[in-house]
Each structure stands twice: as structure tokens, then as C-alpha cells.
Amino acid sequence: MKKENGGGSKNSKPTLQFGGDDASRLVGGIVEKGFSDNPQGGRPIAPPRPSVLPFPVARHRSHGPHWAPKIGGSNVVNDNDYAGNDNREEEDFDGMEVAANIANPVQRKERKGVDFSRWKEIVKNNGTKKEPVRETKEINSDNLSRRVAVPDENVIEKRQWPQNHSPKSEGSNVVEKLPTWRDGSSKDGQVDLKMKSMQKSKVASGFAAQKFVGGEEVGIESQIDAENRAQLSKMSADEIAEAQAEIMNKLNPELINLLKKRGQTKVKRQKFSLSDVTGSEADSLQSEKNRSKLIENTMSDKPLKIVTTDTLQDKDDKASSNISEENCSMWDAWSKRVESVRDMRFSVEGKIIRSDFARVSDDGKPSSESGYSADNVSERDFLRTEGDPGASGYTIKEAVALSRSVIPGQRTIALHLIAAVLDKAICSISQNQVDSEGPVDWEAVWAFALGPEPELALSLRMSLDDNHNSVVLACVKVIQCVLSCTMNEIVFDMLEKTPTYVGGACTAPVFRTKPDVNVGFIRGGFWKYNVKPSNILHFHEEESEGDKDEGEHTIKDDVVLAGQDFAAGLVRMGILPRICFLLETDPSAPLEECLISILIAIARHSPTCAAAIIDSGKIVQTVASRFASKEQMEINICKIKSVTLLKVLAQYEKKNCLSFINSGILHKVTWHLYRYPNSLDQWVKSGAEACKLSSALLVEQLRLYKVFIRYGYCISDFSNMFTSLCMWLSVPTIEKLMENDVMNEYCAITKEVYLILEVLACRLPNFYSDVREKTKDVAEEKETWSWSQFGSIFDLALEWVQVKNIAPLTRLFNCQNNVGEIRSLQDSEINSLLWVISSVLNMLSSVLKAVIPEDFTSLPNGRLSWLPEFVPKVGLEIIKNGYFRFSENGSIVDYLCRLRIENGRELAISSTCCIQGLVRVVDSVDKLIQHANLEIHQKPSKFESAPEEDKILANGILKSCAVEVQYSLTNLMKQIMNKWQSTKPVEIFSRGGPAPGVGVGWGASDGGYWSLNTLLTQQEARLLVDLLEISEIPPTAQTLNCALTACLTVGPGNSSVIDKLLNFMFRVPVLKYLNLGIGKFLSVKQGFSPFKWDYEENEYLLFANALATHFRNRWLTVKKKQKSTGEKINHKSKKKDARFLETIDENMDESNQESLSSLKLEWAYQRLPLPTHWFLSAISTVNFVKIDSTGETYMEMPENFLEVSKAGLFLLLGIEAIPASLTSEFFSPVECVTVVWKLHAISVVLLSGMGVLEDEKSRDVYETLQNIYGKIIDEKELHKSLQFESEIHKNYPTFIETLVEQFAAESYGDVLFGRQIAMYLHRSVEASVRLAAWNGLSNARALELLPTLDKCFSKAEGYLEPIEDDEKILEAYVKSWVGGALDRAAKRNSMSFSLVLHHLSWFIFGDVVGDMLSLRNKLVKSLLRDYSRKQQQHEGMLVKLVCYYNKSDRDYEIERRLQLLKQICDGNLASAEKLESCIKLNHLI
């Protein structure tokens, strides 16, 4: 027994000793890294045991010379362990095993057994006189040793369990956990196998469950704790007190104090350490989160705190200002966030270990602060090869380094750790988690992991070549996470469900071209891929050419590329051949599954990558043959994914489809479709699991087929298939499906079949033309789908429309109240039913569209000669089944609207699709009926007795339910207006933004663009367009605002939505309405007066056309892809001598694409989504730079340039005025654009000429706009409000110079122009911009052209207050003064002279301090010198300066000022005196 310096556990029995003494030894002295701080009374310190380790093995720190192993009587257990381990060194764990065992004593220091904060459990645990302390301690030590000495677990167990098994508390838990454990280790000691067993569960959960490195002790401990508490609660207060007293008596007071202190620090630490929570229960996690959030709020000195406040601020800013505050500050904040990840440490489960906090959390007691508790000590130094040896867990960089260890097990663990971290990150990012503000900044983690630095891509690529299956599998898992396969699949699956989706969206990271002055710095340039497509395939081309250029391309290039775009980097590094090889070697099912998912993700990445897959060897054939070769009937996930892969590839290129057909791959993978189906009963009987798989496979196959049909292939095949598909078309007995729980599966298939039919319907020839030309040879139109085949489909589809006949649906739609008759539908089931109905309705609408003739006017009498029977039938069914509220009952539309608001996102999407389908169908039916040659139209009286439904049908369904349509429209608009801001942060950053990875929003918050949120808003925008089109309501402020908002929410591939919205907005009635709004605004608002003129009808028309064309050209044009052939040659020749990666060419050559050679939907080469300030483009486009075919650039001034600017001004004023009439319920998108942008825009319009100001009307509009913005400036607090340079463009000073030049050259000193320029001298404008403006004016001798101060559009105080303190500007003032640029300004009383007077006089005669003194003297000297030279000209000015603004005590003040001048004058005394005499003489003293 040792003597303790801290006053130790004298009380205890020998068994307690090592626990107690350890604990006490920690106190009062610095104990680090195993140094024992007292010499132990001559106890010899054994030398470290030598161990033979192959060279670059991960060395344990305990091998170092500093470590003092504790081999003594107290450490029998470990000694034995060690002996037991000796012969195991050959195993995977060899190195660390040894190390770990040796390290035990150090760990034990952290034992928390003697923790007074746990007195409760202590009390409970014994209730008897047994040492409470010891017990817990032992449990812990047991855990520790067991955990560390992994393979020996059983041995330990045998030895130790009997001893401390007594408390049931831990028993249940540990036992429960051990089996899994033993499974792994006892069957095979090999890590590889453990890994395999892990594959079954998801990576993250796998880790949580198995943890073969450790961490479960926390679980045990908390269990003990829980049990203790439970016990405690059973005890009465007396009992507790008794037990407490008992303990108190036993321990000496010193120890108690110590324990108390430790307890406190521990509580603190626990709060920080996330790793405390191993319970995977969501609620416990949640509470932990909340707790740490609280802490975060209270503790201000933590590094991470800074980070999180940053994020918080960002979020807040987003709401108030807008995203345009990108650039510097945002970027800095972001990089700070990312940088902070460098130090984050992760446990193997991917959780963050915050040891750093713990370390700082207590001052003066470093011994207990080394960052470990018994909870996480095991993670401290398990495999560490580098980095901080004392730290727990791994930073990402360390993990990457470890993945190159020579020991396969270590590589595996490292890869698993990375996978876990990434998995966690992507999950929390996409789940729109509170977490982003909370303890862990997962976005930053994601970005850092994928970012350029850690070279993760390279390590992964190397690991993929590993010999060990476990490593390969782990690596593949990491890649899967990096490419965010699972998340992407979720999103794409949802996309596929929507009827409007065409396919092939690319997920490759992109960035926008920089805005330039020609477009007025307006953001929203063309997107470009982060990596130039030709660079991705570099490697392969090279290889096929025979490697002669080897050495020219270094691995550095690959890494750089991977830094820009992870997936591209992998492809460049030749991941595809390797995957192909792996697939050929008959991989295990999990590996194959992962490989195929990776292929899918790569295929989705970009067209180039998809082409790479097609081109590179035999991947597709391998996948297909694996599909065919396996058990024919068996369906597994690999097969499903294989079909998905083919689908994705087919979407990109038409020619891929052809090759799939020709090589027979298509038939190989879709034969299930032709198989004559079993009956539904059989299908159901096959079991839920089988149904699930077969349904998933069928759905994928149908989707694959749909792609082919879209391209126009295989249409004739479809009739063969159709017979087998018919089974899925009809309405099943839903109850039965529900009983067997296969509802979702059935509906998925049904929905898919209808979707495919919808695509077919789109290919229908027009109904009437078909009828007329029936006589013609039908054979030649083989590839179109003929009407005759649609008859039966129609009937089946109508079955679905008749919801009244589908009992569960009726119940659902009609009576939400009486729940509980039968099992009510679950959300997911409602959802799948809704999807079915939406696809049915959409199919119907497509069919009906084919009936509507293109041109009604060409018909005789404008009427259709006859109407096919099914048209009124559909209409009647819709009326009868209560889709709309024709009677009192609630309608289906109502229900759907409610669903949209109340329920989850997926339900919202599906119900939106449903409404959309319904609206389309109804619209088509109405149109047809109206144009039909019906008797009821001519003689309505005759049909008075006809049934109600018929009348409604005849009058038009929409007309009859206008209220309802209106209702759903308002409803929808509310939704859009409320939500748009949350979808905005999609593109906060430019290149290298949040994450150069692949997929889900590229790491943006809320999943960015690839999230259900965004899908929903896009779907809503589509519905809005439809509703606006059909309802033909007069424009209101709300609809306008909403249309403006909706424009912002749609992204690539939806340009038709924007197109329609533009059509809606730029019509004469809308513009008239805007004008009305302006008039109202002007008459109501103070300080404005209505215009004395009015626009004429043709002017509106002109405006409407100009605006619509402008916006369409500006935003919706697609940059054509570069010529592939020409480019390639060019590029190759370049390649020979260029050693570096090519830069991305901004102006790529264009050639036209064939239509529909591809269904892909790229971000690149187009501009959507729109930037918030897109509507400013009409006025702030200077001129287009067009590139013609020869590559020359020339400036093109569009003919109607002036028109566009005028219209743009009008539009701006209009939408500026309208929100004033709105209730402030909504945040209008116009208000969200900062005034800086608007001011900038109205400046840009002047850059290209005075035309706007010469026109009387637009001049007035311009003036009004200036006044409006002037008011806004006045309202804003000074400083920081007008950040032109940081907010708009960093070259803003240059822009100002050009503008000033324009002003000086052309303006004739126009007042409005002058005001606009003067605005840049406003005190709240950034100094650099102000300086540039002033210098420009001074150089161009235009200072005198500025108006007087009171004519400026914002208040004078804004220009004068606070006093100028920028040296450069003050110097510039004096320079202009001396240089004579101000002479005429002084005469004309221009605001420039007023500014100079004010600022200079306050600066010179005010209180100058410190280093400004020399500046003042300098300025005064130059003024006086100048005065002495040109007395006549500048005398008056100087007198004014001296006498400027001193109402109080004039004479005295002037006297003071003159004295001051004399003091400073320095040799120019004469002139100072002259000035004095002049002043005296003139008037003043």
C-alpha cells in the first residue's frame, strides 16, 4: 500500500487499494502520461517491455521511454492478461493488444469509482455496509480491462465476473451486450469476419451495436446509474439520509471534499462530452443535445462556441437581409467553421469527442483533466500512430493516415470511423437538423472531410486496391457515404414518383460563373462543373493510348481534382476498372450492393461520368450478366440496384438505350415484366418481404422501360408486356392488402404502371387526326401507341377515379372524425394511394390532352363534330366522386389541401401532385365540353330537368367550383410565401462551397437543392402555374408577389415553369394593375405625388413584350455544350505540352444539340435557380456580350435596349409599391433584396446612356425610385448599410469610376444623375467606394455638377454625419481643394463643396487626437500654402472654412481657429495673418 499525498483511502480494504490510491494520487500533482509523481517508496519501476514490431506499425505511445508501467502487486489482472496475450501477437490486433494491456494502469487513473457525485448510487448499491465505492469501481475496471484486451475477454470474464456480478444492476446490460461481442470474436478472432457480420446492419448502427473498440462501458455505467436512481427512489428520505451519513462517517473529510470537487468537474465534463451518450435512443440523444446546447449558450470561451455563433448569425441574417451578403464575411465565417473541424475528434461510432473542453473545464487541477473519463479512456490511444498521443478519438486527418497503416485491422477501423462520421454528417445535414446550430457543425465536418486537404480520395482509392476483403468493404462503404448514395436515392425516388419528372438530374458539384460588369454584376451566371469534364477522363484516354505520356500527369493532379470534385477525382484515379474487376471476382452480396450503388452515384454524377461507365470496359455487361446469372427467380437488392444503374445510364444518352437493346441487356434485366403474373393472391401470399423485393424490382424495371419509351424505343413491345401488367392496374381489395401489409408495395407498382402509361399517352397521335387518317397505313406508325389500346386502360383508370367505390379512401376523404372502425390507413399507405391517384389523374390528363385539337378555330363552327364518350365520363366521375365541393360535404380537394399543410413532406408532395393532376384533367374536360357540339349549349332550357351533374359538366366544372379553386390557390400561395426563404440557401457559396462532394445539396444546410423541401416547393410552383393558368383571376398583389416568389424556388429543368410565370406576370392587365398600385402608393405615401401622365395601352404592350423577352433571354437560355469532336482534338494537342490541369474556359464554343437525345437535366450550362434580385436584370444589364461562331466577341446592344430599361424601371417601381398595399404577413422577395442592390441597379441603367432620363415618364419613375430608396437609407442606421464593395462586387470602385466618367462626359449635369452619383458620397457607403467616387469626380472636374445638398435624395445629415475620419478621403478633399477642382463647386454651392467644408472644418478645428494630429497639420499647411499662391480664387473658400458653422460664441471661436492656423502654419505665417485680416476686414470680428 502506498502513501498518498492527497490523503487517500485509508479506510478501505486491500481490494480497494488500487482504486483509491490511484484516485488520490491524481490529486494535487500533475500526473501525465503515466509518470507517477511519487517515487513509490523505492518500488522499482520496471523497464518497458520490449516488443518486436514490424517497422511502420502503429506504435503505441506506451512504447516510448517515458512510460512507467505499473507492474506491481495490485496489477495482477493485467499481468495475467499480458501473459495470455503473448502468444497472440500474430493476430490482427497484435501491436495494439500488447500496447493496450500495458497501458492499463494509466487508464485506471481515470477511474471514476470514487466519485462523490454518485453518492446516490453508492447508497443504493449497497444499502448494506459494503464499500459502495469499491463496487462501482470494480465494475469499471472490469469494463476497462475487458475492453482493452479484446481477444481475452473470456478469460477476464471468467475471472472477474464471479467477483462483481453481485449487483444486478450491470448484469443484465452487460450480458445483453456480450453475446454480440462474442459472436464476433469467438467464432473467428479475425477482424475481417467481424466486419462481415457488421455489414448487415447499416454502418452507423453497426458501430453503435458492436463497438469492438469500446464505448459500451458508458452504456453500462448509465444503466447502473439508472438502476441506482431507481433504487434510490424506492428508498425513503430517512433511509437515504442514513446511508449518506454512513458513508460520510466512513470517509475522511478531506477525501469527501476531493470527491465533491471531482464530482462537479465530472458533471461539467459529461455535459460536453458527447461520447457519453451511447444509448441510441433518440430521446436520450435529444436531451443530450439540448443540454449541450444550453452549455454552449452559457460558456463563451470555447472555440466551438465561436463557430456556432457564426452559424447562428448566418441563419439570422438570412432572415433579415438576404443571401447576397456572401463573399468575404460569409466565406470567412464558413472557412472558420471548416477549419475548426480540423481539431475535432471522433470516436469510432462517428461521434464527436470533446476532450478539449474537459481539459480546460477545470483550472488548477490538471490531473483529472487529461480529457478522459472512464467513459472514453479506451478510445484514447488505441491505435494511434501520430498526432496528439494524449488525445482521445481521432481527427479526420489522423483517421485518414491510419487507413494507410500496414495492419489491415487498423485500416478497417479507420475506414469504418470515417464512414461513420460521414454517415452521421450526411444524415444530420439532410434531416434539416436542429443540430446545425447545436453542438456539432456537421456541414463543416462534411466539407472538411471531403475538402481538398485530407486527401481522403487518394486514401480511399488506395484502400480499394487492398488485398483484404474487410478493408475493401470498409472502403467501399466510405465511398458510398461520400457519394451520399442512400440520401440521393431517397431524393431521386421521390423525384421519380412525380409525374412531371423526366429524369437524369446530375448531381455533380457546380459553381456559377462570376458576374461581370456587363450584366451589372447581377449574380446568377451559368453554372459550370467544378471539374472540367475532359479532365475526368484524362486518365483513361491516356491509358488507351498506351501510357506514353506517363509522368506527365502526376498524382497531384488527381488530388487537386478530387479536391474540387470528389467523385470526379475517384473516376480519374481509375475507380471504374477496379470496380469492374471486383464485380467480376464474384463479390459477396454486401460488397456487390455497395459497388453497384457507387456506380449509380457515379453515373448520376455527370454525363461524362456516365459515359465513362459505359466506355470503361465491361462494367455494364458484368452487371447485367450478374443479374442474369444468379438465381433466376430470386430477387435481391443487388438486382434492383443493377436495374437502377441501367436506368440512370439510359437517361443520359439515347444511344445508350439503343446499345442496351441491341446487346440484349434490356431484355435480360426486364424479363420479369413479361412473365405471366401469378394472381394477386399468390403474390400476397408470398410474404411481405418477397412482395417488397418484387415490387421494388418491378418498379425499377418499369422506370427503366419508361426511359426507353420516352426515347421512343420499345413501344411496340409494350403491348406484350401489357397483359401481364394489367393485373396491377385495377383497384385491389384494399383491406386484404392492408392485412398483409403489402399495400405500399402494390400501390408502388400500380403507380409506376400508370406513370408509364402516361408517357405512352404523351405519344398518342391527336385523337381527331387519328380518326380521320385511320384509313392510312397503320403499320408505318409502329412506334406510336394507338388509341384502340387505350380503351381498357381507361376503364381501369376510371376505377381509381371513383374513389367512392374504394371504401378506405372514401372513409379517408369524407370522415376524418370517426376513426377506429377498421384499421385506419397509415400515413405511408395514404401516401402511396395518393401517388396512385395522382399518376392515374395525370395519365388521364395526358390522354385528354391528346384529344384536344391543336387549333379550335380550324374546326367547323369552332365546334368539335363529336366527342369521344370517355370525356364526359371522366368529367362525371369527378363530379360524382366529390373531388370538388358541389354540395355541402367536404371535398377531396379540401382534404388534400389540408394534408399539404398538416402532414409530412412526402404527403405534401403527393397531395400536391394529386391536385395538379386533378386540375389538369378538369381543365381538359372543360375545354372539350365547351367546344363540343352539344345540344345543351344551344338550348339550355330544354335540359333544366337534367341531373345536376350533367348541368355542372355542361357549364364547366371549374366555373362551378371557382370558390374551391380560389381557396386552394390562396392556400398554396400562403405555403409558397411562407417557405421560400428556407429553400434559398442553396447557393450561398461559389466554387468550393460547402462541399465539393457529390449529391445531397453538396453539403448545404437542409440538404440544399436535393432535399424533399425543395422538391415540395418546386412541385408547388408547378401547381401554382397550373392554377394561375386555369383560374384566370384578375391580378392581385398577392398573386404577383407569389409568382415572383415562385420564380425563385424552381431550379434547373423547370424552366417551363418560369416561362409560364413570366407569361403570367408580363401581361397588359398585370402591368396595368402595377400602374394602379404605383398610383395608389404615390398618393398615399408621404412626400410623393402621383404622376401627371399615364401610360398608354401600346406602351403596356411594349413593356410586357420587352420584359418577357428580356427575362427569358437573360435567365432561361441554355448554354450549348461544346462541340465534342473539335474540342477533343484541340484539347489533345494542347495536352502534349501543357503539364498542368487545364483551366476552365469561360466561353465555351457552342453547337446545337439534338432534341431529345438525352433526358438529362444538368445544372451546368444554364442559370436557374434565379438569384433573389433577378428582376433587376432588366435595368442593370449594360449590354450582352455575344460570342459568335468564330469565337470573336462583340458588343451587342439589343435594339430595344432602352425599352427594356424603361420597362424594368417601371416594373421595379411597381413591385416596390405593391408590397406597401399588402399586409405585412409575408416577406416579399422584393423586400428581401437589399437597398444596395437596388441602388446599384438604378446606377447601372445610367451607365449605358442617358436615354432613360431623357424620357419624361421614365425620368419620373427614376426619380420616384430614388426617393423611395433615399427614404430607406435615411431610415437605416448609419454605417455599414451600403456595402457596395463587399456586397456587390469587389471591383466596385472601378465600376464607380466608369460611372463617374459617364456622368462627366454625357450627363450635362443632370440632376437625377447627379443625385445618383452623390449617393456614393453618402457617409454610410464604404470608404473605398466613396474615395473612388470622389477621386473620379475630382479628376473629371465634375464635382461642381453634383446638386446641392438639399437636392440629394436622402437627408443631408446622412452625408455630413458622422464626421469623416478616413485619412485618405480627407486628403482627397484637400487635394481637390488645392487642385482647383472645387472652385466652381464652391461657386455653385454643390454638395461636394458642402461636404468638404463640413468635414474639413470639423476635422481641422475639432478635437483631433493622437496620430490624426500630423494629418491635420499636413492638411492645414497645404491649404495655407495653396492660399498664399492663389489668393483671389481660394480666399473666399478658406474664409468659409474658417467661419463654418459656429453659432455659439462666434468671435471667440473664430479667434481660436485663426490662432490654431497660425500655430500650425509653419513658415506661412504671412498668409495666415493675411487671412485673419481678411476675415476681420470682411465682416466678422
Added chain:
Amino acid sequence: MNAPDRYERFVVPEGVSKVSYERDTKIINAASFTVEREDHTIGNIVRMQLHRDENVLFAGYKLPHPLQYKILLRIHTTSQSSPMQAYNQAINDLDKELDHLKNEFEVALARHTGKQQTQDY
């Protein structure tokens, strides 16, 4: 490659007058002059001269494009004068001033060379 020929910079094309005058319809006493084949050398000096004129309210010039070899000069005067008048006067004054400068320079030069010659001998 497709840059204009060098001579384009100073040879006034046939049929084009060196200076053209266009009255501004919107503002009284305002006009713009287009001076062909000139650049900042003339533009700036004329503008500065115009600025000295009390009656000139606005005088500015610009070079519309580096490859378009002409300057546009805009003048706005008070009713006491007219753009044409101001322009002419400015040109005349400049002429005189430059003449004066030239004379002074030549005198000084002569004096200087004279001195040098006497020194040389």
C-alpha cells in the same frame, strides 16, 4: 488579328468631316461635338479649357471605345453663350495659349542655346 489598321487612328476617312456638331434637342444651349480621329490628347485639353469659361455649365468628353477613333464632346452653356461659341472660343484661346507657350519656349531655347554657344566658344 482583326485590329483596325494603324492609319485609321489619324486619317480622317473621306467624306467625313473632322468635327460635326449636333444640337441637343432636350436642353437649350447644349450640343455635342464629334471630333473624328482624336483622343484624350485633344479631348482633355479642350474640356479643361471649356471649364475655364464662366458661361460653360457643363463640358465633358468621352472616348466611346478604344477602337473607335473619335471623341464626343458635350457642352452646355448659359444663355449668354452658345456651345458653338464656347467651343470656338475655347479652341481659339487654346490656340493662342499654345502659341504663346511655343514662343516662350522658343525664346527660352534660343537663349539657352545662345548661352551654350557662347560658352562653347
